[in-house]
Amino acid sequence: MARDTGTDAVAGGLETLTREDTAAMERYRRAANYLSAAQIYLCANPLLEEPLRPEHIKDRLLGHWGTAPGINVIYQHLNRLIVKTDASILLVTGPGHGAAANLANMYLEGTLTEYFPELTQDLAGLTRFVTWFSWPDRFPSHLSPLYPGVIHEGGELGYALATAFGAVLDNPDLIVACIVGDGEAETGPTAGAWHSSKFINPATDGAVLPILHLNDFKIANPTIFASMNDDELTALFAGYGYAPRIVSLGGRIDEDLARAMAWAYQDIRALQQRARGGEIVDRPRWPLLILRTPKGWTGPSDIDGIRIEGTFHAHQVPAKDAKKNPKHLRVIESWLRSYRPWELFDAEGRPAEDLRAACPRGDRRMAMNPHADGGAMRRPLVLPSLPDLAVDVTTRGHVVRSNVGQLGLYLRDLLRLNRAAKNFRIMCPDELESNRLGAVLEVTDRQYVWPLPDGTEQTSREGRVMEVLSEHNCQGWLQGYLLTGRHGLFPCYEAFVHIVDGMMNQYAKFLKSSLEVPWRKPISSLNYLLTSEAWRQEHNGYSHQGPGFINNLLTKKGYIYRIYLPPDANTLLVTMERCLQATDSINLIVSGKQPMPQWLTYDEAVDHCRVGASIWRWASMHHGEDPDILFACSGDNLTLESLAAVSILKAEAPEWRVRLVSVTDLLVLGIPQKYPRGLDEAHFQRLFPLGCPVVYNFHGYTAAIKQLLWERPRNDRFDLNGYREEGTTTTPFDMLVQNRCSRYHLVIQAAQKVAARHPERAALAEALIVKYERRLAEHRRYIREKGKDPADITEWKWPGP
Missing domain, CATH: 3.40.50.920 (Rossmann fold)
Known part of the structure; x- marks a missing residue:
């Protein structure tokens, strides 16, 4: 049943499903669920044309079944929305361990065949497809840069939502649908990321449609959100500033979810049309969907007398010893046959025509959305003239300047030169002026959309600076911004950048994997500027003295990152220019903000940085x-x-x-x-x-x-x-x-x-x-x-x- 907390007005025809529509959606979902489960278990006999035998089962059963059916129903309804509206929608899947579901849909829509020609839509290609999942040197069990359409792999839960919001900044025509698992929703980064909607300008940015997927269980425990009733969930997300709508599994799941998707889309477009028509939309309340489905929905109800569907036992691989246990093998066979794959694929193993017809075409497929290949969208920055900004070092050590303060002048000019392109942003945890970068506010504001208290300065609905006291948000926003083809900088206090150690680790792994994928084009580098560094945190004390981010970065592959420690302003300027021109790397720059003696002329700084x-x-x-x-x-x-x-x-x-x-x-x-x-x-x-x-x-x-x-x-x-x-x-x-x-x-x-x-x-x-x-x-x-x-x-x- 759908609970409506917003308007019931919907875009024409989107909310209406005929009996034929419902039957077609049920068929598509059977196909997606079948392919999701088949990837986990099968290495042969992909259409069950003969009785299932142990040799058809993979020796190593890896992956996660529990969340896959929920991902499939969301993917299916987003596809329908795209087909009906021609909207540009990119999918960010927080529970990346449900990759089998994403892959199933990519196979049905033909995307995988375009990137992996061996995965033909016939029996041979289907056999390869199910075999490749969690197979050495083939498809990992988590989402990965190897897969098209992926800008977030969900390896460490909590970062999907911030990444999604970063992707829509300055992308006015893009909608990012972000699936947030209810286990993921317990994390600190996700808790902070819900506030990101308050920064999104409906006039100039795209929109994020968060979809909270509640299936009640994590690996071995219930989720916190499972203990909350509908009224509590509605109150929570209304308090965050959203217009929430809850859809629960029932006999009318497709009708209810179709109406909810139509309502969400109409509300997004209505907000954008009002703002783009010149209206100041006060406190824009973006739609948010909450989908309740059982863990492991449509899977085995029980195995060996233990309940599976709707419990944590469905989280990963039910009946994991199916290859050696005949009883479990029969359970798996019965489960897979319940989807009746012979009705969904023809004798040659091709997906039925109606299944393919349900999918968008070309770059309207979510996995083919152009924004997911940020390197193809990227355009170089127009860079200021460094000699014009260099410090005149006439007597070494006698000129005293703030190195970072001088950099602020460079960034000010950079923002001015790229104002029309709107492809550079600074993401900073409330430390821009504290870190002596305030010169940028001569040419831009901080962006924020909701009303602010009197006394707020240099903040408006359109700004190139994003400030929030959440390093997680800054990192996530910047990742989403870079991976969709833009440029940016993350200034931070040195001691507190450790808050995003885990996010940096995951991004470095994403970057390494991306470099091994031939079709991914170079993206702008992720640039950290660490200032307020340990040696001049004597006033704040021991808690602010921690230069260890360098050590964490050094654990990564040596070609993924660079670490710079410029000794003065001119070397800092030259270093920053190099970092903004670089691609496919993580650049760490450490420089103090306090006034310091200046040592090198501009020409000397260029030579010094070159070697x-x-x-x-x-x-x-x-x-x-x-x-x-x-x-x-x-x-x-x-x-x-x-x-x-x-x-x-x-x-x-x-x-x-x-x-x-x-x-x-x-x-x-x-x-x-x-x-x-x-x-x-x-x-x-x-x-x-x-x-x-x-x-x-x-x-x-x-x-x-x-x-x-x-x-x-x-x-x-x-x-x-x-x-x-x-x-x-x-x-x-x-x-x-x-x-x-x-x-x-x-x-x-x-x-x-x-x-x-x-x-x-x-x-x-x-x-x-x-x-x-x-x-x-x-x-x-x-x-x-x-x-x-x-x-x-x-x-x-x-x-x-």
């Missing part, structure tokens, strides 16, 4: 030739300390030969066999000679550098400094002292290594060690008394030219 790591001869002693000791650095604050250490040694030990190497593109440290940007060994040793000790001052956890260096010869010459999980509310310099990354620690380390390598210099080395250990003790006393860093730290300038 990723270089000797700064101007910052070295004796021009960096034949070094006794080598300082390496990655990260703006860590570079500052390394330069300060060199300046101390220039004054205290001018005869020592000190080289400074700046590493901006972190992956150049790895071997090229694993990391495409890795330096070949000859180049690596030109920077880091085998016999020279290296003191490496690194922005993050030292395990990241160890991972990159461990296959380099003589890697024991590297002494690594980094964040040691020490911090509190303290002074900026004390953060470096507590983690043993300060200039004083570097001088001490250098002296120890020079003395070990050159015993004739041990006396001076010992004097330096004693002196700077004393300075460290004095620092501790000073900050406790004064509550600030001393002037020789805060006012330090690079002494060289």
Whole structure:
């Protein structure tokens, strides 16, 4: 029975099903359910033309049956909606483990045959089709980039809805139907994503039709939503701002669902027509469908006296030992025969004509929607002129700017240049101005549609900035935006980007798989900008000090991602331009927002970023030739300390030969066999000679550098400094002292290594060690008394030219 909480007005004819229509829909659904179950079990005899025998059953039964029938009925009714209206609809399936259902529909509509010519619509092709599911080197059991029409594979539940909303931004003619499983709906990311509808502008964006599929059970437990009655569900989603409508299984499932789909479509178009006609639609309430069906609907009612249909026992593979257990084999045969496949396929194994006629044609098939192949839709950005925005570094280290603040000017111009194209957005968790990117608000607003309190600034219905205090939403929106052919940036506090660790993992896997699919075209890279970084979170304290996102990214394939640690504004600008031009990668840029000394001219920054790591001869002693000791650095604050250490040694030990190497593109440290940007060994040793000790001052956890260096010869010459999980509310310099990354620690380390390598210099080395250990003790006393860093730290300038 359908519960209507919105208008009953519907688009003409959509809601009406004749008896013939109902019979045809029942036939199509039998075919889709049969093919879904057959994929799980069969490797032969796909139309049951002979009695089912053990050799017809796969040795490994994998997949998920429980959610498949619900996906099939949704897919079927969306197909009908498309056929009746010619709407452009893309399907995002949150319960991606129900892939057998999606594949069944793709096979019936002919999409799979176009992408996989071996899957012909005949008996031979049908045999291959059922066999390939969960088969080595063929079809995985989850949705995957291998399948057409997929922009979200649902491997880790919770991210489908945000991805769907990202896909419709700036896509005014697109509707994304998003199936949300009731187990998935329990997740935090989904809970936050329901609010995404408040950001969608019906005048300029497309629409998302959420379809909450309630089949009551997860793997082994009831879902929370299963315990809620219709009134509670209606109140919940009305409170979120939707117009919900509930459809429950009954004798009139097709009639009720057809009316609900028609109502939802009419409401979407009515909202859009009003807004596009110039009306300000206050609090637009988008439709939302809730579909109740039993878990494993139409499957075995019971096996061995245990109830299956309508329980968690239907979640994965009922009768999993059917190959060896004759009783279970009979259950499976009886179940499969209940769909009467001989009525649905002809003698040659072709789907009946009426089944194919029920499907949309061409790119109106959901799996063929052009937006699902974002690479084909992608257009390059128009990029600002970097030299016009570069910092004029006339005296090294004496010009002080916010690196990220300078980047804000670049992004402002980028938004202005691409205003008409509407293909670039910034997704940020309420931190745009906090992270010194406020210049973009000179040319755009934040987008938000619902009414806001007085005092709200620079927020309107049309903006290129999406801000919400949900990193999950920002990540999901950006994924949907990129995968449908656009560009974007995700700025975030460094410590809290970990909230999307799981989402990044899943996206990296999606990206790797996509690169192995020949028909998928390159998409824009996912660009993270991490600022408010650990070394200048001394004011917020220990909870805000966490640079470990780098380590998580390093677990992925070396060709999937890049990690950049630009030391100043000009290198940050050059790096960002490279990232916005790059495709098929995850780019991580870490840069502080606080005012910092500027080191490189624009031309120097271009050369430095081109190679990723270089000797700064101007910052070295004796021009960096034949070094006794080598300082390496990655990260703006860590570079500052390394330069300060060199300046101390220039004054205290001018005869020592000190080289400074700046590493901006972190992956150049790895071997090229694993990391495409890795330096070949000859180049690596030109920077880091085998016999020279290296003191490496690194922005993050030292395990990241160890991972990159461990296959380099003589890697024991590297002494690594980094964040040691020490911090509190303290002074900026004390953060470096507590983690043993300060200039004083570097001088001490250098002296120890020079003395070990050159015993004739041990006396001076010992004097330096004693002196700077004393300075460290004095620092501790000073900050406790004064509550600030001393002037020789805060006012330090690079002494060289």
